[in-house]
Amino acid sequence: MSPLVLPVALLIGLSLGALGGGGSILTVPALVYLLGQDARQATTASLVIVGLTSLIALIPHARRGNVRVGQGLVFGILGVAGSFAGAAASGLVPPAVLLTAFAALMLVVAVLMLHRTRRRATDTGHAHATGTAAPMLTWKPFTIAWPRVAKVVLTATAVGLLTGFFGVGGGFALVPALVLALSFSMPVAVGTSLLVIAVNSGTALIARAAGGVHLDWTVIAVFTGVAIVGSLLGGRIAGRVSPQHLTRAFAVLLIAVALYTAARSIPGLF
Known part of the structure; x- marks a missing residue:
């Protein structure tokens, strides 16, 4: 096992815990290029790692009352059809095409994360100014204006599709979607997105x-354990420090990994 696996797993956990997503997208490149797994094996193992890590990562957010269980479960259930469709489509795509598309996805995610940092300071400041003590978990009704229903369904399906196809959590799309579609504050969107990621995964x-993909459970256990430690540390960071600088740095890292992945996978298309 490459010595780089442990710090990468820690970084993925930190991102999930602090940002509610984004970090899981590094899991597939790490499994492919550091551990030599093929694309299908890596995207399937990533679902196990990301799903378990997200479940643990939401605990500190839940303790601060930032997990909306009812809305999160409904959002996740709405994405089930997309998850199954994405998983089925992934098995039909050649590995080189899958990894090339994954590189493009990482570039898109990096741009979205950089864009999000411009708005986070305002959202966080508003949340701190208006926030009140909340119970550990809240089960508020899934109340949205009817004009937003289509947006919520489409977004949930799209996130599920990404999860099934690429083996990523989709938190990079979930957080802004929960803010825009359900009017969540940024801390609540981050916490709730972890629940949705776990459901989608x-x-x-x-x-x-039923795909017959062989999984290396030893690697998955080690990777998941380190990522969980990182997620708990990330949860502490989210409660004390503004994650803007972490987001920017992570976006730059994503761009670098995306370019490397593209350079390795594009030649396989021809």
């Missing part, structure tokens, strides 16, 4: 169960 993994 679980359904996508079920969809892939």
